[in-house]
Each structure stands twice: as structure tokens, then as C-alpha cells.
Amino acid sequence: MHINVRLFAGLAEIIGLSQLSFHAQESPLTAGKLKELLSAAYPDAASQIAVSLVAIDHEYAPDDSLIPEAAEIALIPPVSGGEPESVHASTPDGLYCITDQPLDAQKLLDKVLDANHGASLVFVGTTREMTGDQRTVALHYEAYVPMALAKIQEIGREVLERWNAHCAITHRIGLVTLKESSVIIAVSAGHRDICYEASRFAIEKLKQIVPVWKKDIGDSGENWVSPDPKSLNSDYL
Incomplete structure (x- = not known):
């Protein structure tokens, strides 16, 4: 299963990307499993990923939520904080x-x-x-x-x-x-x-x-x- 994940704030800084393309072997894939796989793939960011929330199509998703193929996925780190372009x-x-x-x-x-x-x-x-x-x-x-x-x-x-x-x-x-x-x-x-x-x-x-x-x-x-x-x-x- 191939998904794109949006990243923000300190999490984006640690990984060095505001959006990452990720391939998961598991299908179906849950929000909790996605966090586990990302933590393994990006160990330097594992502590931030562990306390982050997954959003599916602009809604917070519990760990057992299934991720649809075409959904917009974001990882929401638990910190409070610019967009480079005018918004x-x-x-x-x-x-x-x-x-x-x-x-x-x-x-x-x-x-x-x-x-x-x-x-x-x-x-x-x-x-x-x-x-x-x-x-x-x-x-x-x-x-x-x-x-x-x-x-x-x-x-x-x-x-x-x-x-x-x-x-x-x-x-x-x-x-x-x-x-x-x-x-x-x-x-x-x-x-x-x-x-x-x-x-x-x-x-x-x-x-x-x-x-x-x-x-x-x-x-x-x-x-x-x-x-x-x-x-x-x-x-x-």
C-alpha cells in the first residue's frame, strides 16, 4: 500500500520533509500500524511519532482506524506553532x-x-x-x-x-x-x-x-x- 503523509513543525524538521511518500506491505493498514512502521523507518523521529496523532481526511483517527487507499494522511505532532507563502x-x-x-x-x-x-x-x-x-x-x-x-x-x-x-x-x-x-x-x-x-x-x-x-x-x-x-x-x- 502506497500513501503520502503530510508532516508538520518539529516532526517535519527532524525528518527533513514536509511530505513523505511511504510504502507499507500491510493491507489493510491502521493508523496505529502506520505510526509503528514510520517509527521503524525514521528512528531519529520515533519519539515524536509515538506521541503524534494521525489525521485521515482532516479528522483525527484512533489507532484502530483503517486508512483508505486515496485518503489524505497527516501526522500531527503534539506541539503548538508558518507557512512560507501568503495564506x-x-x-x-x-x-x-x-x-x-x-x-x-x-x-x-x-x-x-x-x-x-x-x-x-x-x-x-x-x-x-x-x-x-x-x-x-x-x-x-x-x-x-x-x-x-x-x-x-x-x-x-x-x-x-x-x-x-x-x-x-x-x-x-x-x-x-x-x-x-x-x-x-x-x-x-x-x-x-x-x-x-x-x-x-x-x-x-x-x-x-x-x-x-x-x-x-x-x-x-x-x-x-x-x-x-x-x-x-x-x-x-
Whole structure:
């Protein structure tokens, strides 16, 4: 069975490819078996592969998931982090977007305001300079764009279903310097308590399921940021 596997962040750096062509003797092939075979083929990356997630056609796949012949396969490393070319991908309604351009909180808020909603909130995640005694100069974000866009749209739909609240989310990729915004989430709802709850849910869910990675560029060099063990991605703030 011949498959192409997309790679990201530190995993792509270790292997030296953003996409690899791989032939497996096993058929049918499961997601878990693919990780085992890749670990054997690329021993220097085995520890990263072991903790990575497999995505099949933009959806996370358990280890026992079968891999179809023509599926799009990606290996999602558990770190948070640019696309070299200009990127701007959004849903047709403009509520959800992945872009390498500066973010505008007011424009995003305007998309969710409702005459029947008495509360609105904007969460803005920005690049901070100091984390303990470590100084950051900038952050560099990378995303599996089509899947990231689908996942933030999924979050917005869940916010609507659970709280009857409007939600819009934009995430930036590429170089994000100090005090610049990396992610903005706008929410409006009937009442403030619902609005607070829905907004908090959206950012926490984003950190758990959206394939975005973050490289810290600082005085001590460049490093992919390790995640919170409970999340796919690490904290923004």
C-alpha cells in the first residue's frame, strides 16, 4: 500500500520533509500500524511519532482506524506553532479564518453582534515577552490549514448548539511579534454569564483539537513549544 503523509513543525524538521511518500506491505493498514512502521523507518523521529496523532481526511483517527487507499494522511505532532507563502483561508460566511495577515478584533466582533443579544466578548491571544526568565522576541505559527479551518468551524457550531451564541474565530500563522494578536475569538449571547462560558469553552477547545503549532523565537534560540499534557497545543497566554 502506497500513501503520502503530510508532516508538520518539529516532526517535519527532524525528518527533513514536509511530505513523505511511504510504502507499507500491510493491507489493510491502521493508523496505529502506520505510526509503528514510520517509527521503524525514521528512528531519529520515533519519539515524536509515538506521541503524534494521525489525521485521515482532516479528522483525527484512533489507532484502530483503517486508512483508505486515496485518503489524505497527516501526522500531527503534539506541539503548538508558518507557512512560507501568503495564506488566507476562510469559510464562506467569513466567521472562521486562518491567515498570515494581522488580525482585527473589531471586524471580527462586528460579525457576531446581534440586536437580540445583550452581551459580547472578544478574547485576544497575544505574544508576550517574558515566560519566567525566558525572553521571547516573536512566535512563529504553523497550521495544517484545511483541517484547522474545519476544526474552528466545528467549535463555532458547538457554541451555537450549546449556548445559542454567535461565534467567530480567526487564527494567525507565520511570524507574530510582541503584543501582536495570534488568535481572536468573538462571541455574542443573550446574557453575560452565557457569553463568558461560551468564550472560555471556545479557546480551551481550540487548544485541544485545532492543529496549530508554535515556535518560540527568543534570546536562547528557536524552539517548538511543548504542550500542556491535556491539550494538543500549548497555552497562548
